[in-house]
Structures are given as structure tokens and as C-alpha cells.
Amino acid sequence: MPPHETVTGERERMLGFGTLTKKVFGTANDRKIKSTRPLIEKINALEAEYEALDDAGLRAKTDEFRKRFEGGESLDDLLPDAFANCREAAKRALGLRAFDVQLMGGIFLHQGNISEMKTGEGKTLVATLPAYLNAISGKGVHIVTVNDYLARRDADWMSKVYGALGLTTGVVYPRQPEDEKKAAYQADITYATNNELGFDYLRDNMKSELDQMYQRGHNFAIVDEVDSILIDEARTPLIISGPSQDRSELYTGIDKLLPDLTEEHYELDEKTRSISFTDEGNEFLEERLREAGLMPEGQTLYDPESTTLVHHVTQALRAHKLYQRDKDYIVRDNEVVLIDEFTGRMMAGRRLSDGLHQAIEAKEGCQIQPENVTLASVTFQNYFRLYNKLSGMTGTATTEAEEFAEIYGLGVVEVPTNRPIARIDEDDKVYRTAQEKYEAIVEEIRLAHQKGQPVLVGTTSIEKSEMLSQLLQKAGLKHNVLNARQHEQEAQIVGDAGLPGAVTIATNMAGRGTDIKLGGNFEMKVQAALDADPNGNPEEIRARIEAGQAEAEDKVKEAGGLFVLATERHESRRIDNQLRGRSGRQGDPGRSSFFLSLDDDLMRIFGSERLDKVLSSLGMQEGEAIVHPWVNKSLERAQSKVEARNFDIRKQLLKFDDVMNDQRKVIFGQRREIMEAEDLSEVTEDMREEVIDDIVDTYAPPKSYADQWDVEGLDADIKDKLNIALPVAEWAEEDGVDQDVLRERIAEASDKLMAEKAEAFGPEALRQIEKQVLLQTIDSKWRDHLLTLEHLRSVVGFRGYAQRDPLNEYKTEAFQLFESMLDSLRSEVTQKLAQIQPMSEEQRKQLLDQLRREQAQAQMAAAQAPAGATNPESEAAGPAVAAKEPLIDGFDETDPSTWGNPGRNAPCPCGSGQKFKHCHGRLA
Missing domain, CATH: 3.40.50.300 (P-loop containing nucleotide triphosphate hydrolases)
Incomplete structure (x- = not known):
């Protein structure tokens, strides 16, 4: 006996055993029901x-x-x-x-x-x-x-x-x-x-x-x-999403380097409109970026910290080499306006995403509009997994x-139905052309309508439902088309879909939420009658409609119940089942039938040529359909392949989002702890100690001698981050002063400064300032981190060409970036708190108000986010412009004494949304 026959026989015996087991013990579902x-x-x-x-x-x-x-x-x-x-x-x-x-x-x-x-x-x-x-x-x-x-x-x-x-x-x-x-x-x-x-x-x-x-x-x-x-x-x-910080200096700084590139610095593929830097180009850029002060010494473009820089440099290269003026865009009134490649028309208000539009604006010397950045994001998978x-x-x-x-x-x-399902599900009818199929559909609807059977026609797109509606109008068949513009109207249409002889075209029946009841929806009929006759007796109206309802229901049942007619199969069997399930509710009679053609998307993609040959060899006449259970099984197999592919895509996307989700939980958890805490002095003290450790380790490395320390760098960093002047040079010359002694002396001086601030501000006021500074800095760093992760996602896929797993690369670099973000968070919070100066009660109130307003600006974008607008990369009609409202009470444009004392990079107190140095603090 050949080996394959043995295997086949074994498989059949196993299948037979499985069937027998189900008969004896029941399926897993049966056992759950029984429990x-x-x-x-x-x-x-x-x-x-x-x-x-x-x-x-x-x-x-x-x-x-x-x-x-x-x-x-x-x-x-x-x-x-x-x-x-x-x-x-x-x-x-x-x-x-x-x-x-x-x-x-x-x-x-x-x-x-x-x-x-x-x-x-x-x-x-x-x-x-x-x-x-x-x-x-x-x-x-x-x-x-x-x-x-x-x-x-x-x-x-x-x-x-x-x-x-x-x-x-x-x-x-x-x-x-x-x-x-x-x-x-x-x-x-x-x-x-x-x-x-x-x-x-x-x-x-x-x-x-x-x-x-x-x-x-x-x-x-x-x-x-x-x-x-x-x-x-x-x-x-x-x-x-919301407008980002002003990055115009970064865009213009990078743009100045691009004209110096030569052809050996990049590779251009015009067919795919893709471009990338060569090794020579990367070396050239690293050197120029350091000279321009855009990249620190010792850092390379291959470091995780350079992800955002690499992204912007790549976008600048695309702007210069792939996008041509007067072909892809024009410059009008100092503004870059895109041109539609198909129609040649200007697309005013449309903008390219991911900083590409800003790169073109920098290239053309136009005013650079801020790009929209992600303030917060979550997938539905990770949101619903939060529930206990x-x-x-x-x-x-x-x-x-x-x-x-x-x-x-x-x-x-x-879950079993309350009454057995009496619906008849017919085998699919397959026609050779779409025209034959639609002619057969119109004829089938006419026959059902003539005998008083309600018909629900399912289509896969609005365009096809409108086309079918026109065919029914030509045939003189009255019908309703279901659209999603008005939910209340939609409920009325679905409610009427069970009336004798009703014809309803629906694009998607998922989640309609209103049952199709044979004879029509009784409660809706009563409500409509009461609306039409407000002075009528409600009990009499109900009794009259109830009598007519029973007659209408019997008439529909005699005609065969609701007829669900689908005009093609969907990619997912689930959507087909949703449509079919509208008929035969609560044991009602009904029937369902799918009308297909070889021109349908699913048939065309999955082997319609082979089926076409079979139909031709059968000598089918025009208008004839093939009806066989094998066709159903073949289509269901094709659908299950598509479902499996879509599941794999969603699963892969989720793996990437899970990396961000772990970090999101940490950040959101920290924010909540900060809001719940009465006293954050220990948190800020721990941050300060870690910053001091980093400063000492950087400029006076472990196991190094005092004459090897970078005293100048140490002195400058202490002044910058801790706002204290210390005799570091003198300490370095003392005997017995090592890293530990140095650390203790710096910590002691820093603690003393903060104790003085607590006394000057008052403990309660300082606690409030600490809380607002922590929250504001966390939010700012998290926004920047989200943007960096987006940029990393866009470039990490190319690692696959180097035989490296993009997901593992993303996990590793995302973790490094998160660690780096936490380091810079500690440093920035420490620096801000060290630089806050004692002030009067009025000034203190203004500072707290300013911190809260800055926090509220981000929240305003959040509050205005429309539910359902899920993707920020849609071609948005320009940046959002906030209402101009002064951040400080009594602000006077002409009197600088009313402006408070904002930092150069702080929001301008006039409420423009720009940095102070670019607005009222601009140097003459």
C-alpha cells in the first residue's frame, strides 16, 4: 500500500473518531451550555x-x-x-x-x-x-x-x-x-x-x-x-494630536546642509520615489551636523538618540531631490501649496505629514508652520485590556x-436560540458577468415584492448600493436605501424593512441595533400614529395598530418571511453571517441567498479564471447561474485565508504597540502618583541626587584622579543644572577629596539651596510648584518621546534587509530611548526647580497660573479631539490656531512690566502660542 494512502486512511479514521467523540461527549460548546x-x-x-x-x-x-x-x-x-x-x-x-x-x-x-x-x-x-x-x-x-x-x-x-x-x-x-x-x-x-x-x-x-x-x-x-x-x-x-513646538530652527539648520551634497552622498530610485544616504553621505552629514551644533560631539547617526535627527535629515533629502517646484507644489503668498498629480489642481490646505511639508517650506524659505504631533494615543486592544x-x-x-x-x-x-431557526440558507448563485448578476437580482426582487415578501438587499459599498438603487428605480420598484447619516432615520428604515413587500438596500448591517420584525416594528408604528394625531386616544390607536400588525405579520410569514439577498461575498465570513442573521429571528420563517459574479473582488482575486473555464466548458447560456455546495466551500476557504492574513497584520501591529503600551502604563502611573501625593519633596530630592551622581560620574569618573577631572565642565554643569556656584577647582586640589566627598559637598550645597527656597516660598507653595513642574515636564518629555517612537517605527523596518528582526530592534531602541527620556526628565525637573526664584505672593500666584495654563493648553487639544477621528496623518487642513488669550491677567502689549518674567523658551504671555523669544521677547 502506498504511504500516502496509509496517511489518508489514518486521517479519515481520526476524523471519524473525532465525530464519534462529539456524538458521545458533546462538543466543548455543548459542555459549556450544559454547565x-x-x-x-x-x-x-x-x-x-x-x-x-x-x-x-x-x-x-x-x-x-x-x-x-x-x-x-x-x-x-x-x-x-x-x-x-x-x-x-x-x-x-x-x-x-x-x-x-x-x-x-x-x-x-x-x-x-x-x-x-x-x-x-x-x-x-x-x-x-x-x-x-x-x-x-x-x-x-x-x-x-x-x-x-x-x-x-x-x-x-x-x-x-x-x-x-x-x-x-x-x-x-x-x-x-x-x-x-x-x-x-x-x-x-x-x-x-x-x-x-x-x-x-x-x-x-x-x-x-x-x-x-x-x-x-x-x-x-x-x-x-x-x-x-x-x-x-x-x-x-x-x-x-495638537500643534508641536516650534522646530523651525531645526528645519532651516538641516536645510542649509543639503545644497552641499553630491551624487555620491545618496542613492535615488525614481521609479519607487525612494531615496537614502550612502555611507559617504552619512559620514559627511555627521561632520556637518556637529559643526552646525545640531548633533553633540561623540554622537553618531546610528545612535538611538539620533532617531529624530535621522528622520528630519531624510525628509529634507526627499524635499530637495524628490519634490520639484511647479510640478509637485507651487509657492503662493509665501506658502507651499501641493498640486494634485492626477488633476493638476492646487490642493489648498492639504499638507504632507511627518515633517515633509515643513522640510519643503524650509527649502523654499517660506514661513514654517508647526506640524501636528501626537499628544497621546492608545489602541482599542490595549485600552480594553485595561479592564479587570x-x-x-x-x-x-x-x-x-x-x-x-x-x-x-x-x-x-x-448560545442556543430560544426557538429553532427556520430560515432556509440557499447555495450561492454564480453568474459570469456583473451585468447578468444584477439583472437576476432585480428580477428576484420583483418576484419577492409581487408576493408581498420583504427583501433586505446587502451591498459591500455605498457606490454599489446607489447603482442598484438606480436599477430598481428604472424597474419601477419602490425601495429604501440605508445610509449612516442619520441614526434615528436609520432605525426607522430598519424598523420598516419587515413590512409586506418592502425593499431595503443596506451597505453594512453590523451594529444596526434595531431588529427587523415581520410585519414592521409595532412600537414605531404606534409612535408614528401618535405623532400624526397628538389629540387621539392612545389606547384606541394601539388597539387599531395591533389588529393590523397581526394581519401584516401573517401576510409576511405566508410569503416566506424576510428574504436576505446579498449582492456579493465580503472578505470576512463574519460580515456575511451578520447579514444572513437578520432573517429568521425568534424562529420566524425566512430565506437567504448570495448572488455572485466572476467580476466580484473576492471571485476575481481567488481564481475566477479557472472557474470561468469550467463555466465555458459546461456551455452555460447568458443569464444562467451555477449553484453548487462546492462553490460555497471554495469561497469560504478563500475567505478564511483573507481572515488569517488580516489577523496576522493586526497581531504584528499590536506587538509594536505593546512596547509603547508598557511605557504608557509607567508614565500614566507616575502621573497619577504625583497627583495623589501631598508632598513630592522626596521624589524631587531623589531626582536631584541622581542628577548629581550623573554630573560627578561624567566629569569625575570613578577610579580617576583629581588631576584627570574635567573641572571646567563640572563647574559649568553644576551652575546650569543646580544653579549653585561652588569652588570645585579648589576642592580638586585638596588632599583626600575623591568622588564620594565631591558628591556629598555638591548634595549638601544643593539641599541647602532648596531648603532656602522652601523657606522663602513657604512649604505649601513649593509643593504646588513641584507638582506642576513635574506634571508639565513629564507631559512635554512624553510627547517628544511619542514623536521619536513614530520616527523609529518608520525607519526600523529597513533593519530586516540586514537580517535583523525589526521588532527586536524596535524593543531594544525604544527601551534605550525611554531610559534616556527618564534621565533628561530628572535633569530638567531639577534644573527648573533650582532656577525658581523667591517672589511675592502675587508673582507666586502668576507663576502657578502660568504652569497650569501651559498644562491646560495640552488638555484643550485633548478636550477638542473628536471621537472617531483616529488618525492624525490624514491630510489635515493646516495647523490648528488657538484663540489668542493672554496668559497673565492685566497683560499690556505696550508695557513690558506687565509681562511677568518668562524664560526665553517659555510660551509668550500674550497667549499667541509662540515662544517668548519669537514673539514679544524678540530681540530688536
């Missing part, structure tokens, strides 16, 4: 007891549960009672009694899983059960939705349940008043979108006072439409189970 049965029986056994309680009794139970929790009982112990209490409250408040499968879904959510529940199974109600149970701990519960409309709707709807149980409900939305938002986060249950939660987390970590922060921790989150939020929307990070416990709900998660498990540690459990 909840005893809990559900307990909850059901308690139902009569809770039905006997009055409304006040239900509310009192919540206090009882809290006492039991504080007494040492776990939430798992409280689950049967809490679920029974919540179910009874929902029955009274909403008229909805949770089915056993809904209790099951709630149990899995409480256990930190994803409950996969089909459309129409009541996921919004399911969330109330674990939310109530976990709110008993008093640490808050976040329920996350995909849009603001759903957050408001669900909060309003379910607050009736929570209110009956004595819990508070809050909802978070964009541009919400401060007090209202803070109250929403303090509520027991908080509804919010993923974008707003992420942005508030970043904003909180830019605040300077604890009482300004919104969020009170990350205890438990239930994510609705979890696949849409944690996978589809997790592709781009949330970023808060995470769970989610969706109708389609199984296909992405591996990603949920690997990235978030979430298991996926398929």
Missing part, C-alpha cells in the same frame, strides 16, 4: 419568591446583596438571587421576561466570555443581568456600544430596570458638559461608545488634578457588537474565536 443548567434551575426556582415582593422589596434586595458582598460572599455566590431579582424588575419595568437562553447568555458574560447570540434574541436585555450583578461591588460597569444613538437609546430603555433596582444609570457622549460626564462615570452602570471611552482615558491622563478626571477605573465592560468594536474598529489607534474583566455580545464571533482568545483572552460560546 449552566444547574444555575438556571436555581434562578427559575427563585422566581415565585421574587414575584411575591413589592417594588420596594426588589430595591431593598440590592442593599442586601451589597451587604452580603461586603461580608465576604463572591459575585458567583450572589448570581442566582441577583439574576432572579433583575429578571423580575425587567418584567415589571419593560414587560419583558428573560428566557432561559438569555439567562445563559448573561452567565457567560459574567464569566468573562463572548456570548454569541443570534439577531433578535434580546442581547440588550441580556446585558442587564451581569451588569446588575457586577454593579453590586460598587466599582462601576461600562456597557459599550458602536454609536451614540444606541448608547443613548439603550441607556434610556434599560435605566427603567436599573432604577427599579435602586441603581443609577449614566450615558457618555461627545462634547458632553464636564459635570454631566463626570456624573455619568460615577453612575453604577455607564453606557458609552468605544471611541468616547478611549478618548476619555487619554484625556484623563493629561489632567493635572485628580478631581478633573472622569473615569474611576476599569472594572467590568460588556461590549455590544464585540466583533465590530474589538476587530473591525481596532485597526487604527485613537490619537489626540471583559465580555462581549454579538451574533457572529465564532469565525474570529482565535483572535479573541489570543489578543483579549476571551472565550466564545454559542
Whole structure:
């Protein structure tokens, strides 16, 4: 027997054994379902007891549960009672009694899983059960939705349940008043979108006072439409950006070196529009950068500290050699305006990112506009991993189970439907051309419409939905097109999609949040009738519509239920399943069918030529379709390949972000400790000691003799960083003075200076100044560090050509840069505190106000960040311009005595946002 036959036979036997095992023991999912049965029986056994309680009794139970929790009982112990209490409250408040499968879904959510529940199974109600149970701990519960409309709707709807149980409900939305938002986060249950939660987390970590922060921790989150939020929307990070510091001197300084380059200094590839420096070019640049004072002696372009410099030098080279005036851009009114290469039109307001536009401005001698820099950023993956416990709900998660498990540690459990699914899923119909396919689609819609069957048509893009809409108009078929411009209008369209003979075209049905009910949405019909006749009798109107509703529902059921017609397959099976799942809710009849052609993107990419030959050999006539289960399986295999590739891309991006995330946690943790601390003198003292150690080790290295010390450098650095003049030269000539003695004497003099400052300022005032200086310096250094890491990310990929792993290189250099940032942080804080001079009460107040205003400028950018605007590299329409408001009360442009005493590099007190030396402090 050939070896391959043996292997095949073995594999078949193993598969057969696997099938047999599943029949005997059940699948892993079956076993999870079975494990909840005893809990559900307990909850059901308690139902009569809770039905006997009055409304006040239900509310009192919540206090009882809290006492039991504080007494040492776990939430798992409280689950049967809490679920029974919540179910009874929902029955009274909403008229909805949770089915056993809904209790099951709630149990899995409480256990930190994803409950996969089909459309129409009541996921919004399911969330109330674990939310109530976990709110008993008093640490808050976040329920996350995909849009603001759903957050408001669900909060309003379910607050009736929570209110009956004595819990508070809050909802978070964009541009919400401060007090209202803070109250929403303090509520027991908080509804919010993923974008707003992420942005508030970043904003909180830019605040300077604890009482300004919104969020009170990350205890438990239930994510609705979890696949849409944690996978589809997790592709781009949330970023808060703002204008950077004035770097015009760096751009112009580097630009002056470029005309001296010769062709041997760089390699240019016009075909790929790429350019890089040669070894000769790097050596030439290092020499010139040192001469220009842009790079310290002893540092090379290959050092991690040079990452930002390398980035700017490379951008300057691109500006000079790749971008040509009057071809790629023009200069108009001292401004660089880009030209669209396809249309030849000017693109006013568009700017190149990553400092390239500034490099062109320096080349042309124009005014250099500040580039937007990242003030704070976080990926959804790393935000949601902050929660102590995470769970989610969706109708389609199984296909992405591996990603949920690997990235978030979430298991996926398929919860059975309350009633068996009666939907008929037909095999795909494959046509040779798109024209044949669309003709068949219009005909299929006509037939369904004639017999009164509602049709939901799924498309993959807005463009295709509009094209299909035009075809239906020509055919005289009335229809609705679903777009995302108005959420309320969208809910109405989805609500009407189940009316007899309705035709609805939808681009993407994920996260719509409104069920398609056969015969139409009863509550929406009632509301519309009440709006049309405000003086009518509500009870009579409800009775009339109820009678018509039953008739409409029966008519649709006789016609076969909702018909879901998809115009092509999506890259992801999950999106296809979301669309298909809209039909057949709660055991309703329905059917689904996918109409494809060889011109579709997925068919074209994955072997349509071979299929085309098969169709030709079969002698298919025009308008005929091939229908076979093999085609379905082939397409699903192609889809699973695309899903696996996209997962790998997201996983690789996350590995890079994890490096920054570890550093982000350290910085945000330090900021919180600083805000919580009453007295930071020990922290600043430790920093000062480390700075002194660095100064001594640099200029008087260990095991060196006094005559080998760099006395001049030591003296200058002590004056610069510690603001004290010491007889260092005399000490060096004394016998018995070594590094330790030198260190002690410097520390003693520095401690004495700071003690004098504490006495002059008053301990309380100095503590406030220390806190503001620490926070401001941390934020400034962290912003610069984020920019450096962005630059490192953009260049580290090239290390792969040298057989070095880019991720490992990034980790190593990012760590070195972080260490370097902490060193410079210690040095800058010590220097600022040493240079603060005793002042009057009024001056002291002005200094604190100035420090707070500088802190507030960064926070202003954060507060204005729009939820959903996730990428700062979009072609922004120029830099943001802040309102000009003086930083000092009583500031007078014509009277320098009202300007305070700002440093040369401090923000100008006039409020322009420029440095003092470039504004009112400019030398004549």
C-alpha cells in the first residue's frame, strides 16, 4: 500500500473518531451550555419568591446583596438571587421576561466570555443581568456600544430596570458638559461608545488634578457588537494630536546642509520615489551636523538618540531631490501649496505629514508652520485590556474565536436560540458577468415584492448600493436605501424593512441595533400614529395598530418571511453571517441567498479564471447561474485565508504597540502618583541626587584622579543644572577629596539651596510648584518621546534587509530611548526647580497660573479631539490656531512690566502660542 494512502486512511479514521467523540461527549460548546443548567434551575426556582415582593422589596434586595458582598460572599455566590431579582424588575419595568437562553447568555458574560447570540434574541436585555450583578461591588460597569444613538437609546430603555433596582444609570457622549460626564462615570452602570471611552482615558491622563478626571477605573465592560468594536474598529489607534513646538530652527539648520551634497552622498530610485544616504553621505552629514551644533560631539547617526535627527535629515533629502517646484507644489503668498498629480489642481490646505511639508517650506524659505504631533494615543486592544474583566455580545464571533482568545483572552460560546431557526440558507448563485448578476437580482426582487415578501438587499459599498438603487428605480420598484447619516432615520428604515413587500438596500448591517420584525416594528408604528394625531386616544390607536400588525405579520410569514439577498461575498465570513442573521429571528420563517459574479473582488482575486473555464466548458447560456455546495466551500476557504492574513497584520501591529503600551502604563502611573501625593519633596530630592551622581560620574569618573577631572565642565554643569556656584577647582586640589566627598559637598550645597527656597516660598507653595513642574515636564518629555517612537517605527523596518528582526530592534531602541527620556526628565525637573526664584505672593500666584495654563493648553487639544477621528496623518487642513488669550491677567502689549518674567523658551504671555523669544521677547 502506498504511504500516502496509509496517511489518508489514518486521517479519515481520526476524523471519524473525532465525530464519534462529539456524538458521545458533546462538543466543548455543548459542555459549556450544559454547565449552566444547574444555575438556571436555581434562578427559575427563585422566581415565585421574587414575584411575591413589592417594588420596594426588589430595591431593598440590592442593599442586601451589597451587604452580603461586603461580608465576604463572591459575585458567583450572589448570581442566582441577583439574576432572579433583575429578571423580575425587567418584567415589571419593560414587560419583558428573560428566557432561559438569555439567562445563559448573561452567565457567560459574567464569566468573562463572548456570548454569541443570534439577531433578535434580546442581547440588550441580556446585558442587564451581569451588569446588575457586577454593579453590586460598587466599582462601576461600562456597557459599550458602536454609536451614540444606541448608547443613548439603550441607556434610556434599560435605566427603567436599573432604577427599579435602586441603581443609577449614566450615558457618555461627545462634547458632553464636564459635570454631566463626570456624573455619568460615577453612575453604577455607564453606557458609552468605544471611541468616547478611549478618548476619555487619554484625556484623563493629561489632567493635572485628580478631581478633573472622569473615569474611576476599569472594572467590568460588556461590549455590544464585540466583533465590530474589538476587530473591525481596532485597526487604527485613537490619537489626540495638537500643534508641536516650534522646530523651525531645526528645519532651516538641516536645510542649509543639503545644497552641499553630491551624487555620491545618496542613492535615488525614481521609479519607487525612494531615496537614502550612502555611507559617504552619512559620514559627511555627521561632520556637518556637529559643526552646525545640531548633533553633540561623540554622537553618531546610528545612535538611538539620533532617531529624530535621522528622520528630519531624510525628509529634507526627499524635499530637495524628490519634490520639484511647479510640478509637485507651487509657492503662493509665501506658502507651499501641493498640486494634485492626477488633476493638476492646487490642493489648498492639504499638507504632507511627518515633517515633509515643513522640510519643503524650509527649502523654499517660506514661513514654517508647526506640524501636528501626537499628544497621546492608545489602541482599542490595549485600552480594553485595561479592564479587570471583559465580555462581549454579538451574533457572529465564532469565525474570529482565535483572535479573541489570543489578543483579549476571551472565550466564545454559542448560545442556543430560544426557538429553532427556520430560515432556509440557499447555495450561492454564480453568474459570469456583473451585468447578468444584477439583472437576476432585480428580477428576484420583483418576484419577492409581487408576493408581498420583504427583501433586505446587502451591498459591500455605498457606490454599489446607489447603482442598484438606480436599477430598481428604472424597474419601477419602490425601495429604501440605508445610509449612516442619520441614526434615528436609520432605525426607522430598519424598523420598516419587515413590512409586506418592502425593499431595503443596506451597505453594512453590523451594529444596526434595531431588529427587523415581520410585519414592521409595532412600537414605531404606534409612535408614528401618535405623532400624526397628538389629540387621539392612545389606547384606541394601539388597539387599531395591533389588529393590523397581526394581519401584516401573517401576510409576511405566508410569503416566506424576510428574504436576505446579498449582492456579493465580503472578505470576512463574519460580515456575511451578520447579514444572513437578520432573517429568521425568534424562529420566524425566512430565506437567504448570495448572488455572485466572476467580476466580484473576492471571485476575481481567488481564481475566477479557472472557474470561468469550467463555466465555458459546461456551455452555460447568458443569464444562467451555477449553484453548487462546492462553490460555497471554495469561497469560504478563500475567505478564511483573507481572515488569517488580516489577523496576522493586526497581531504584528499590536506587538509594536505593546512596547509603547508598557511605557504608557509607567508614565500614566507616575502621573497619577504625583497627583495623589501631598508632598513630592522626596521624589524631587531623589531626582536631584541622581542628577548629581550623573554630573560627578561624567566629569569625575570613578577610579580617576583629581588631576584627570574635567573641572571646567563640572563647574559649568553644576551652575546650569543646580544653579549653585561652588569652588570645585579648589576642592580638586585638596588632599583626600575623591568622588564620594565631591558628591556629598555638591548634595549638601544643593539641599541647602532648596531648603532656602522652601523657606522663602513657604512649604505649601513649593509643593504646588513641584507638582506642576513635574506634571508639565513629564507631559512635554512624553510627547517628544511619542514623536521619536513614530520616527523609529518608520525607519526600523529597513533593519530586516540586514537580517535583523525589526521588532527586536524596535524593543531594544525604544527601551534605550525611554531610559534616556527618564534621565533628561530628572535633569530638567531639577534644573527648573533650582532656577525658581523667591517672589511675592502675587508673582507666586502668576507663576502657578502660568504652569497650569501651559498644562491646560495640552488638555484643550485633548478636550477638542473628536471621537472617531483616529488618525492624525490624514491630510489635515493646516495647523490648528488657538484663540489668542493672554496668559497673565492685566497683560499690556505696550508695557513690558506687565509681562511677568518668562524664560526665553517659555510660551509668550500674550497667549499667541509662540515662544517668548519669537514673539514679544524678540530681540530688536
